Amino acid sequence: MPIVTVQDFTGVYAEQPFMQGLRESAATDKNIHWFDCTQIDSTDCYCDDEAQAILRQQIESTRGDTVGIHFFDNGNYHYMSKLWTDRVQEPFDLIVFDHHPDMQPPRFEGILSCGGWIKEVLDNNKFVQNVIVIGVADHLVEEIREDLSQANAAEILNRVTFIRESELEALTSHLKGTLCRPHTPSLYISIDKDALSTAEAATNWEQGSLTFEQLTDTLQTLAQNRKILGIDVCGERARDMGFEDTAAADALNNALNEKLYLTLAGLHGIQ
Structure with a gap:
């Protein structure tokens, strides 16, 4: 099984039995790492240099590379994919599932943000070759x-x-076309669950209409004959965000995270 790293910024995983099982296993299983990030300042949506230094130390302590599956809370922390891909030392394609493009020019120079991290990767990572963003709102x-x-x-x-x-209804065609074109042999995958419909996940951002079946079919196709350098998962609900039934939202996300873990752990090519 691949290495699993959880970076818990808000404590939301406390409401999910599957994730708490990972936390308990981290005490004895060297392949599971759990980091309590709730006391790190300047991380919500924007991440300053001091916070980045702490988070990079956490990443380095796991093995120092991108290996495995990484869970890091809600979409406000999607910039963690930039910090993880900074560790890649070979040419790779970046595949992102997200309802938002996450390529905004920075409002504050030198501050990493959840809304601009893909642009930061493209601007600063010499190994990234191509980026494919799946499920973005048309407008x-x-x-x-x-x-x-x-x-x-x-x-x-x-x-x-x-x-x-x-274009998601034609995703099968994309699987046979755009996503299967020969790019580089290595992939890095980043999943924000807000690309999924509200029937599949409860997140803290406006959601799209991707189904879990479409997601898994795409992942299986991408993994064929390609090395997967790492897989990120974010898109929990925000703890201060009101849902009519928070217990139902947590149960939905708990089930989804377990399904995602099993799917991702079983992918051919994951390192």
Whole structure:
């Protein structure tokens, strides 16, 4: 089984029996790492240099590479995928499941954000070759193209393919086309569960319409004959975000995280 790392920023995993099982196992299983990040300042949506240094130390303590599956709370912490991919030392394609493009030009120079981490990877990671973002809201694709153009950064889109939410019904065709084109032999996969429909997950951002079956079919196709360098999962509910039935939301996410773990652990090619 692959190494599993959990970075818990808000304590939301306390409401999920499956995740608590991982936490208990971390005490005796060297392949499971659990980090309580609730006391690290300056991490919510934006991550400053001091916080990044602490988080990088956590990553390095696991083995120092990207190996395995990484869970890191809700979508406000999706920038963790940038910190994990910083460890990659070979050419790779980045596959992102997200209802948002996460490529906003920075509002504050030098501050890593959940809304701009993909742009940071494209700008600063010499090993990333191509990025494919799956399940993005159609109108957000147009907005990010305009934002990047105004910031004189539109050229990075030459390495980005968007599979929009409106194109998900034809995802099977994409699996036979765009996603199977020969790029690099290594992949890094980052999943924000807000790409999934509200029937599949309860998250803290507006959600898309991807189904779990579409997600797993895509993952299985991507894993064929390619090495997977690491897989990230975020998209929990925010603890301060009201749901009519928080117990039902937590039960939904608990079941999804267990299914995701079993699916990801069984993928061919995961290192």
